[in-house]
Amino acid sequence: MIIRIWGVVQGVGFRPTVYRLAKRLGLRGYVRNLGGMVEICINGDAREFLDLLVRELRPPAKVEGYEILPGECEYRDFVILESGGEPGMIPIPPDLAICDECLKELFDPNHERYLYPFNSCTNCGPRFSITLRVPYDRANTTMGVFPLEGKCLREFTDPNSRRFHHQAISCPGQGPRYFLLDRNGLEVHGNPFEIAAKMLEGGSIGIMKSWGGMHVIARISEARRLRILLGRKQKPFAVMFRDLRTLEKYAKISEEERRILLSRERPIVLLRRRDRGALEEIAPGLPYIGAYLPYSAAHHVLFHHFTEDALIMTSANPPGLPMVIKNEDALKMKADFYLLHDLDIANRVDDSLVKIVGGKTAFVRRSRGFVPRPLPFRVQGNCIAVGAELNNVGAVSWKGRVYATQHIGDCDNPETLRFLEGAITRLMEMAGAGNPECVLMDLHPRYNSRMVARRLAERLEVEAIGVQHHFAHAAALLAETGVEEGVIIAMDGTGYGLDGAAWGGEVIKVENGRFQRIGSLSEFPLVGGDLAVRYPKRTAFGLFRAAGLEPPFEYPELWDRALKLAPRSTSMGRFLDALSFLYGVCDERTYEGEPAMKLERLLLEERWDSGPEPEIGYAGGRKVVELRPIMEYVSEGGSAAGAVKAALDGLLEIALDEGMRIGVTGGVAYNVPIVEYMKKRIPDLIVHSTVPPGDAGIAVGQIAYHSISSR
Ligand SMILES: [Zn+2]
Ligand SMILES: [Zn+2]
Structure with a gap:
């Protein structure tokens, strides 16, 4: 039987009481925190158990309500499950931000864990990132090499302790330790966090080892030097702010964004930045800033010593390569100092990254805090x-x-x-x-x-x-929303089409497990192939030519001769890139998605009430949105929003003809003004909230496709 109890049930020794009672009665099963409730699973009579439990509870613990559900307990013993652990599913919990109780200890000068940078408990700390193999036992984590003895062991074995069966438990003196190395890799003696903070305030750039990897850290005003060091011309940096109040000075935060920023998964959240020069170098030309709050005890300790508002804290990786996780690799990064520790990282896990789009959470990266949960x-x-x-x-x-x-x-x-x-x-x-x-x-x-x-x-x-x-x-x-059939508008930079062309502005009808491309943007040439991706002017040229128009800008004669051999595309992402060039926003792509992301600022500012009527034609056995009226409108001085609106109206018209539910997916679905416009037209528009709309969601999509098409 499963019992769910609500009331004052968490952080009050509730689970240890349940544990002791179940053990005394010789029952098997588990107890765990579930949202704001406690869930108990036992192989015995639920009501009898509840009666006994209520008598055992000590204030402030209090049962205010409960429900009993049928359920089996395939456990050989009675266990307290770690938070985030899912019974009967994956037994390894994700890394979760430090909890309030551990934080209280961290800043209590009388506590033995005062400023202890590895402070964690059963409810928080690194788990997935330190797990070498299943099952989730201390010996199977990289914490296993550190001794578990004395007071630490007593906490581990005491059902009344917050660290009862906390596999990653560690204590000052016998746990892992942080240390500071200078640019030559020599240890600097003294308090590593205090010295690192002073160096950061003096303009040094450092590497800091965290839970699932390393970060490059520097104060905000060092952004320009950091760009040179990392060879990142324009790509935005993530910034960790001291606390929510400080962050509010720099960005606008909605209720939903506040909830996510403070959640125990604690991802980076893309927030609308306030117009502050200080952040321009952090996210050049973008309306958003990737911001997050401290999630490990070590971050809090660093901010305890560091006096400024925020730190650039962006993943440390050599260009194009995965984030660094080994100390010896960090030392190759040419930083001014290295704030490292001696707890090995078993699984690299980057910070998660989300953006609120049309009121829903759109995952850009679903990583730390979420993986390996199903x-x-x-x-x-x-x-x-x-x-x-x-x-x-x-x-x-x-x-x-x-x-x-x-x-x-x-x-x-x-x-x-x-x-x-x-x-x-x-x-x-x-x-x-x-x-x-x-x-x-x-x-x-x-x-x-x-x-x-x-x-x-x-x-x-x-x-x-x-x-x-x-x-x-x-x-x-469709899989994540449970909608079985519909017309999905899939818009992204590129994806290999069934005809070998670069698709990306597609209307896909899904019915009876069959997927069919029923419409798209009209095809246009990408002059120079990959070069057109890098230089959107080439795509703009292709769009005008495909529309039968003369481009309103100078171009090399060679481009006309290259038209015949150019690969064909129907990509909305490329169309947005071209507009980004045509409206003077961006003429070279230095990172994935750059021109379209920078165009978003303009699309947010402009009014969406003008633009040409879309024209629908036929080509290759499907409906296509004609480019001519749109490109004519652009060359006659129309707005970027008007051009985008016309393209969207065209795709929506094709979709609406089917009389089915309509959804939107693909990397373009991160674009707030685009999704908001579509939502205004289609109030029950299907959007993502758990699988990333971009290519980080493709693997799950491949599995979903296999599932839907084999029904
Ligand atoms: Zn904790
Ligand atoms: Zn894609």
Whole structure:
């Protein structure tokens, strides 16, 4: 039986009381915190147990209500589950931000854990990032090499302690330790946090080891020097603010954003920045800033010594490679100092990144705080999926559950590919997954992730099957929302189409488990192929030519001759890139999505009430949104918002003709003004809230496609 109890039930010794009672009665099962409630599962009579429990409770613990649900307990003993642990599913909890009680200890000068940078308890701290193998026992974590004795051991074995069975427990003196190295790798003696804070205030750039990886840290005014050091021309940096009040000086925060910023998953949140010159160098040309709050005890200790408002805290990785996790690799980063510790990182796990779009959480990266929890919906089939290429993630489905790996990165180098394969393999172990039916991959012949798919398929002796990119996006959206059929508008930078063209502005109808491309933007040439992705002026040229118009700017003659051989695209992302050039926002892409992201600022400012009527034509057996009226409108001085609105109106018109529910997915679904406009037109628009709309959601989408299409 399962009993759920609410009232004053958390942080008041409730679970230890339940534990002692269950042990005394010889029952098996578990107790855990669940949201604001406590959930108990026992192999005995629930009412009898409740009666006894109420008599045992001591104030302030108080039962205000309960419910009893049927449920089985396949446990050999009675256990207290870690928060975030899901019974009967994955036994390894994610890394969760330091809890209020641990924080109180951290700043209590009389407490033995005063300013102890590894302070954590059963409810908080690193877990996934330090777990080498299942089951989740101390010996299977990297904390296992540190002794568990004396007071520490007493807490671990005392059911009344907040650290009862806390596998990652550690104590000052016998746990891991932080130390500070100078630029030559020599240890600097003294309080490492105090010295690091002074150095940061003096303008030094440092590397700080955290839970699942390392960060480059510097004060905000060092952004320019940091760009040179890291070779990042324009790419935005994440910033950690001292606290919420301080952050409010720099950014506008909605209720929902506040909730997420303070959540125990504690992701980076993209917030509308207030117009402050100080942040321009952090996120050049962007209307948002990636902000988060301290999540580890060590962050709090650093901010205790550091006096300024915020620190740039962005993942430390050599260009294009995964985040650094080993101390010796950190020392190659040419920083002024290194604030490291001697607890090994078993699993690299980048900070999660979210943006509130149209009132819903859109995950850009679903990583620390969430992985390895399963996604909150079910699918059919036991599969492995390797995803797409950029910003990639892998996924595993087993017995109806879907698990996504942590953020992997861009699959354009052997190291990232090894990381992808290793992360999928470890996730299978953690999920207890057996041999899959198949390995799923993208159709793009040049995607390196396909090599990983083939290797896995060979090793597991199953087939590697390709899934069309936008079908995967659409399937992910349907699976996570539980909508069975609909018309999904999938808009992104690029995805390999069934006809070999670069799709990305697609209308996909899903009915009876069948996926069909019923419409798209009209095709246009990408002059110079990949060069057009880098220099959006080339795409703008292609758009005018496809519309049968003369471009309103100078261009090399050569481009006209290159038209014939140019790859064809229907991508909304490329269309936005071109507008970004045409409206003087961005003429070179130095990081993924840059021109379209910078255009968002303009689209937020402009009014969305003008623009040409869309024209729908036919090509290649589908409906297409004609480019001519849109490009004419642009060259006659129309607004960027008007041009985008016309393209969206065209896609929506095609979708509305089907009389089904309509959804939006793909990287363009991070664009706030675009999604808000679509929502205004389609109030019940289906949008993502758990699977990333961008390519980080492709692996889960491949699994969802397999599930939906084999129904
Ligand atoms: Zn805690
Ligand atoms: Zn995509």
